[in-house]
Amino acid sequence: MxxxxxxxxxxxxxxxxxxxxxxxxxxxxxxxxxxxxxEGDCEPVQLERPGTGPVWLEAYFAExxxxxxxxNRVAVHVPGVTACVRRCDARDWDQFWRLHFKxxxxxxxxxxxxxxxxxxxxxxxxxxxxxxxxxxxxxxxHFTTRFALEMIDQLAVPAGACRSLxxxxxxxxxxxxxxxxxxxxxxxxxxxDPVCLQQARANAERNQVADRVTWRQADILQARxxxxxxxxxxxxxxxxxxxxxxxxxWRATRYYLVLSGIRETEADQVADTFIKCGAREIVRxxxxxxxxxxxxRPVINAD
Numbered sequence: 001m002x003x004x005x006x007x008x009x010x011x012x013x014x015x016x017x018x019x020x021x022x023x024x025x026x027x028x029x030x031x032x033x034x035x036x037x038x039e040g041d042c043e044p045v046q047l048e049r050p051g052t053g054p055v056w057l058e059a060y061f062a063e064x065x066x067x068x069x070x071x072n073r074v075a076v077h078v079p080g081v082t083a084c085v086r087r088c089d090a091r092d093w094d095q096f097w098r099l100h101f102k103x104x105x106x107x108x109x110x111x112x113x114x115x116x117x118x119x120x121x122x123x124x125x126x127x128x129x130x131x132x133x134x135x136x137x138x139x140x141x142h143f144t145t146r147f148a149l150e151m152i153d154q155l156a157v158p159a160g161a162c163r164s165l166x167x168x169x170x171x172x173x174x175x176x177x178x179x180x181x182x183x184x185x186x187x188x189x190x191x192x193d194p195v196c197l198q199q200a201r202a203n204a205e206r207n208q209v210a211d212r213v214t215w216r217q218a219d220i221l222q223a224r225x226x227x228x229x230x231x232x233x234x235x236x237x238x239x240x241x242x243x244x245x246x247x248x249x250w251r252a253t254r255y256y257l258v259l260s261g262i263r264e265t266e267a268d269q270v271a272d273t274f275i276k277c278g279a280r281e282i283v284r285x286x287x288x289x290x291x292x293x294x295x296x297r298p299v300i301n302a303d
Contacts, residue, residue, distance in 0.1 A: 016087060016088070017060050017061065017062060017087075017088045018060075018061050018062070018063065018064040018066070018067040018068075018085055018086075018087060018088070019058050019059065019060055019061075019067060019085065019086045019087070019088050020036070020040065020058065020059045020061065020067040020068075020070045020071045020074070020083065020085060021056060021057075021058050021071075021083065021084055021085070021086050022036070022044075022056065022057045022058070022071070022074055022081050022082070022083045023054050023055070023056055023081065023082040023083075024054065024055050024056075024057060024078075024080070024081045024082075025054060025055070025080055025081075026054065026055050028078070028080060028081070029046065029055040029057065031078070032057055032074065032078055032081060033046070033057055034263075035074055035077065035078055036057060036059050036070065036074065037238060038238075038240070039070060039073055039074070040059050040061075040066075040070045041238070042059040042060070042061070043059075043142075044057040044058060044059045045057070045058045045059075045060075060088065062195050064085060067085045068085050071083040071084060071085055103117050103119060103120075105126070106129075106146055106149045106150060106153070107149060107150040107152075107153030107154065108125075108153055108154075108159070109125055109126060109127055109153050109159070109182060110126065110127055110129050110149055110153055110178055110181070110182075111126045111127065111128050111129065112129045112131060112149070112174075113128055113129065113130050113131070114130075114131060114132070115130045115131065115132045115206060127178075127181040127182060128207075129174065129177060129178055129181060129207065130203075130206050130207055131172060131174055131177075131203055131206075132172075132199075132202070132203065132206065142290075143286070143287040143289075143290045143292070144236050144260040144261045144262075144290050144292060145174060145175075145236060145260070147258075147260050147285055147290075147292030148175050148234050148236050148258050148260045148292065149174070149175065149178055151234070151256075151258045151283075151292070151294055152165070152175060152178050152179050152182065152184075152232065152234065152258070153178075153182065155231075155232050155255075155256055155258075156179060156182040156183060156184050156232075157182075157183060157184070158183075161231065161255060162184065162231035162232040162255060162256060163183075163184055163185060163231050164184060164185065164186050164187070164230045164231045164232070164254075165179040165184045165186075165187045165188070165230055165231070165232050165233075165234065166187075166188045166189075166190070166230040166232075166233045166234070166252060167179070167187070167188070167189040167190070167234050168190060168218075168220055168233060168234065168235040168237065168245075168249065169190070169191055169192075169220065169235060169236060169237045169241075170189035170190060170191045170196065170197075170200050170215070171191060171196050171199075171200070171236070172196070172199050172200060172203055173189050173196075173199065173200025173201070173203045173204055173213070173215070174203070175189075175234045175236065176188070176189035176200065176204070176213050176215075177200075177203055177204050177207050177209055177213065179232075180204070180207075180209035180212040180213050181207060181209060184231075184232075185212060186212075186214065187209075187212060187213045187214070188213070188214045188215075188216065188230070189213055189214070189215050189216075190215070190216045190217070190218030190220070191217065191218065192217065192218060192219045192220075194217060197215050197216075197217060200213075200215055201215055220235075220237075220241070220245040220248055220249070221241075221244055221245055221248075227251075228252065229251075229252055229253065229254040230252055230253065230254060231254050231255045231256070232253075232255065232256045232257075232258065233249055233252050233253045233256070233257045233258070234257075234258040234260075235249055235257070235258070235259055235260070235261075236260040236261045237259075237260075237261050238261055238262075239261065239262045239263055239266035239267075239269070239270050240266075242259055242261070242262065242270050242273075243269070243270055243273045246273045246274055246277055247277060249274075250274060250277040250278065250279060253279075253295075253297070254297075255296060255297060256282075256294060256295070256296050256297075257274070257279065257294070257295040257296070258292070258293075258294055258295075259274070259292065259293045259294075259295065260290075260291075260292040260293075261290070262290065262291045262292065262293065263289070263290065263291070264286050264288065264289055264290065264291050266291075267284065267286070267291040267293065270293065271284070271293055271295075274293075274295050278297075278298065279295040279296070279297075279298075280295060280296050280297065280298045281293060281294075281295055282294045282295060282296050
């Protein structure tokens with residue numbers, strides 16, 4: 001992780017990625033997926049459904065050494081798995097997402113659409129959010145991303161009161177781009193990975209909001225260098241990271257804080273951490289595995 005919260009970063013186009021590919025018995029799929037998330041700070045892709053034989057879990061990295069290190073760790077610490085590193089060219093990645101990423105409406109005002117598809121006729125107030133996932137994922141397909149998008153849709157003016165947005169750990173930039181499409185400003189997106197920032201910038205340009213979003217390299221665990229606050233802060237991160245970053249996230253929140261990327265078993269603990277910071281839980285939703293939480297500033301009644 002690099003730690004300069006507002007240092008611009010760029011990187012050359014990435015044509016080859018390296019995959020930690022793990023073959024695992026179906027009954028161990030969730031255990032191994034959790035291990036990959038924790039040790040690799042990544043979201044693994046499951047290529048086979050549990051109950052149909054072996055499951056393949058894959059995690060994608062820019063550096064071959066990172067993929068190899070994770071493969072070695074999982075092979076040592078989780079008995080019964082087979083792990084190896086394979087190369088993934090851009091063409092292979094594109095073919096994968098053309099099969100798995102489909103256009104869909106999200107909330108009342110958004111329509112997530114892969115860049116290779118033509119959206120159908122839409123209502124006048126629908127905004128087409130065009131995405132190419134890239135290495136950093138983020139398409140609106142997963143519950144965690146969809147929950148955050150739905151919250152932004154409800155909170156952004158004129159439907160809600162929020163004008164400014166900070167997308168923390170922005171990945172592909174989908175949340176920041178969505179906020180900009182819905183008229184939020186200023187919009188900032190930060191990530192500790194320069195590859196993610198490269199892809200987020202490309203997605204902003206694809207949606208013609210490049211001049212409305214500021215992208216910066218950031219480590220949310222480091223002390224913030226300014227006191228800027230945002231009407232809405234969105235953090236689609238892992239539960240343990242949300243807890244570690246709770247103080248920084250809450251201090252940056254003027255009105256609402258959207259948390260996602262939380263396993264259902266972690267939800268109470270994550271919520272309690274932010275409640276201790278002074279937050280009020282407003283909404284909690286889940287799909288049986290993942291949970292999203294909307295927090296807000298306590299309402300003060302004037303007598």
